[in-house]
Amino acid sequence: MNFNTFxxxxxxxxxxxxxxxxxxxxxxxxxxGRVEWLRGLGVSYKQMEENGVMLPVIDLQxxxxxxxxxxxxxxxxxxxxxxxGVRIEFDYEIYNEKNELLVEASTTLxxxxxxxxxxxxxxxxxxxxxxxxx
Numbered sequence: 001m002n003f004n005t006f007x008x009x010x011x012x013x014x015x016x017x018x019x020x021x022x023x024x025x026x027x028x029x030x031x032x033g034r035v036e037w038l039r040g041l042g043v044s045y046k047q048m049e050e051n052g053v054m055l056p057v058i059d060l061q062x063x064x065x066x067x068x069x070x071x072x073x074x075x076x077x078x079x080x081x082x083x084x085g086v087r088i089e090f091d092y093e094i095y096n097e098k099n100e101l102l103v104e105a106s107t108t109l110x111x112x113x114x115x116x117x118x119x120x121x122x123x124x125x126x127x128x129x130x131x132x133x134x
Contacts, residue, residue, distance in 0.1 A: 033078035
């Protein structure tokens with residue numbers, strides 16, 4: 001499975017005085033998308049860290065198209081761009097319940113050995129669950 005969708009409602013505390021989602025919260029939404037993508041593979045982020053692997057973000061890009069508002073049901077589509085090596089790259093699309101595109105985004109993360117603080121290759125237990133046929 002190379003993509004996943006996850007939906008949730010915008011909480012009041014994530015908005016500004018106009019009831020619009022504060023722009024900085026979208027980075028957190030992308031993290032939710034990645035964690036749920038991993039969970040969809042049967043891998044928990046917590047287990048990965050307990051196995052000594054971390055995934056720091058090294059690049060984040062966002063394109064805002066339309067505002068999400070308080071109590072909107074939003075859906076994050078998380079798409080794995082290519083087979084991961086030392087880096088893993090995702091594209092994202094965030095939609096409201098009218099299926100209007102709100103945000104396009106991308107992130108690059110690096111698999112890191114938690115003890116040595118050095119880059120490592122993507123763990124086999126993740127690679128084995130991915131579909132990269134032609």
